[in-house]
Each structure stands twice: as structure tokens, then as C-alpha cells.
Amino acid sequence: MFKAELRKEYMQKRKALSSDEAFLLSEKILTNFLAYFKPEKGQKAHIFMPIKKFKEIDTGTFIDAFLKADIRVFVPKVVENTLISVEINKDTVFETSSWGISEPLSNEDSQEVHFDFVITPLLYCDHKGNRIGYGKGFYDAFFQSISAASKKIGVNYFSPDETIDDAWENDIPLDYLVTPTEVLSFFNGSE
Template structure:
């Protein structure tokens, strides 16, 4: 039996959208508490993060933690020429003043026009729709992270963030262009994968 990825995406995205604010805050705090104990996070200076927009694990507290612990924060911006992501450095001031533009796909992006190649980051924290126990990550369907990471086979360390229900037990199909994770962090689990 083949897994219907369209159905899986639709089902999990619906589940994400109905998470209440209390549950989201609790999940965010739990993930942050686990994240700060990871050596990969402690050692990382340049960290790629995302601004939550679709019910993903929220990142506000994680961003603030990075700012107060002198870590450089980079947010993704879609390059329209090649549909890959570039990583734009953002300051605490820019973040707090919401200096972002709205992308047609529904998320906020930094307003700068230039960014770093993903390989310049030490750690990349990624949202996802689903992940299996082998590190196969299913995103929103645009392939932006996959296209971008295909150009950076070694660095950065790839860490997925997910709610517990986004970790699926059934093996997800992995196409040749799919870029697997190095690890997955949820409120109740941490999995390392062989990439």
C-alpha cells in the first residue's frame, strides 16, 4: 500500500491549525527546554530559524533566547529566480519591530534583498508537516528546503521541529531530491538519524 502524501499533508495541516494557544505555548517552551541542552545548539553561532505561520512549533521564545545568548539568527527568504531559500541575518530590534514583508504563500519574510547560502549556517531548524523514524521530512509541498539543501550536502546540521503527532510511524516515501534530517525534536522525543 502506498502512502497518499496529499491526504497526509491535508490531515496533519488541519491538526496543526486547531492547536490552541495554551497548547502551542506549552509545546514551544518544552521544545526550547530540550533544544538548549543539545550540544549542536550550544555550539552553533549561526542559526537558521523560521517564523511560525501555519501551526508549526512556535519560535518566538527560541528567537528571543538566541538573541539574548549572542547567537546570530537567520530567517529564510525565497529567491524568486531559482525558488531556493537564502538566509537573512535579523537583529532583535528588527524582529521585535516586525520588519517583515508578506510573501504570497502566507508567511512573513525579511525585507532585505541579499542573504547567506545555507551552507554558511551551523544549525538549520526547519518546520515540517510530517517526519518518519528514518528522518524523511515532508514539507508543505513547495520543495524550497529540499532544493536549497541539495546545494549543501555537509553543512548545516538539519534539525526538524514538530508536534508529537507529526512524527509518523509508517515509512514515508523518499524521492531522490528529498533532503533528510539529521535529527527531529518534538515536545516528547528527540531522534537522531543517519543521513
């Protein structure tokens, strides 16, 4: 299927989830992430803040778990049409952006490029790790700016069942996908 069709289909599937369902599925995704990746003290995680009106995965539970485990946490912020990475802690002050995203007040880019985990938003991901976001390209540009050793991990309520037929040559695939039921690896184009 084409990106536009999949984007529309998975936006509708997500909208059909109740708030309770979305929260419980987010908890299962966190449980699967922690069991599979076993993050440790001192590691660095870059993680998106959810757009609640789009029922994105609730990453607040991830952030709480990371901070309690002394894992350094970085969140994205769009400044002058570029996605930067801002380090946060339990005392960070946030504001809501025009997109409805909770972002740190600070515009200070951490300049960090070596992350253990880059937890990435998406609407859909196929069996090759190709992802569909909202079409703005922020994460493709961000992936190009960070260390290739950083694990690019998508999180989604739904497992892949369709191939993205119009993936672009410049699209950077994910390394992993975590769903409520499984963790998929996409190294060498295989699971």
C-alpha cells in the same frame, strides 16, 4: 502512508490544537532543543519564521533565546522562487509575505552555507528523517546548497508513528527531530 495522506492528517491535527496548546508545545520543543544541542555564543542558526495561520511551531522564542546568547540568526526568504538566507538581529525590520510569513525587508542573501543548526519547518517526519512540508521543495533545494556538516533539525508537535511510503530519491532527510517529548537522531537511518 503516502505523503498526501500524511500531509492532510497532520494539517488537521495541527488545526485541532488551541493557540495556548501550540504555544506551550513550542516552549517544550525549545527546552528540548536547548538541552540537547546546547547552542553557544558565535554559532550560526538558520531558522524558519512560522506561518501562524497553519499553527507552525512558534520560533520567535527560539530567535529571542539565540539573539540573547549571541548566536547569529539567519531566516529564510523566498526571492524569485529561491529560498535565500538573510541574517537578522534585534533591529531587523520585517514585513508579512503573501504566504503570511514574517520576512525581513532586506533581500540581501547572506551567502552563508555553514550553519551549526538549520531548524526546519515540517508537517510530518518519519522514523528515517524523511520530512513532509507543503510540497514546494524549497528546503530540499536549500539543503543541497549548504554545507553537509550543517545539522538539519526538524521541529514538530508530533512524534513519528507512520513511515512515508513515497519518499523520493532526491528528498534529503533530516538529521534530527525535536518534539515536545523527545529528540530523535536519524544518522545511518537509525534513531
